[in-house]
Amino acid sequence: MKDILRELQSLSLKLQRREMTxxxxxxxxxxxINVLTAMKTTGGRSTKKSEQGVSSGFFKDVELTEGRGKINKPRFYxxxxxxxxxxxPESSLVQTLKALDKHFWQESRKT
Known part of the structure; x- marks a missing residue:
């Protein structure tokens, strides 16, 4: 969950920028979406650390014991x-707006 929250926080900060279109x-x-889709199978940094802890029986010097049911990781992602x-945003609207956005103009058309 920490890996997902890290990605969503990064997205949230980007979307809050004043110059965001x-x-x-x-x-x-x-x-x-692409990053989270890739992480569904490979996991992120925190996932790998927790999996190592589960295999050793300790996580951050705390002994792990059997607990409640597990989260279905692929389904959660x-x-x-x-x-x-x-x-x-609606795909057709975004495609229409791309024509007006200088970032998507070809180099020859920018001048």
Missing amino acids: LVDSSVHIKQT ESVVATLTKRL
Whole structure:
């Protein structure tokens, strides 16, 4: 969960920038979706540390014991990705706005 929260915090900070446009926000949301989709199978830094702790029976010098049910990691990531996907700005609108955004103009057209 810490890995997901780290990515969502980064996205949130980017979306709060004053100069953020609808097109840029769409790009950042898609990038975050791609990162989370990749993390679904590989995990992030915190996932790897916790998995090492589980295999050794200790995490940060605390003995681990059997607890409640586990979170289904791939399903949890899919849920977060699905929620982000629903929040993407309308694709046709973003494509139309890209024509007006200087960042997406070809070099020959910028001058």
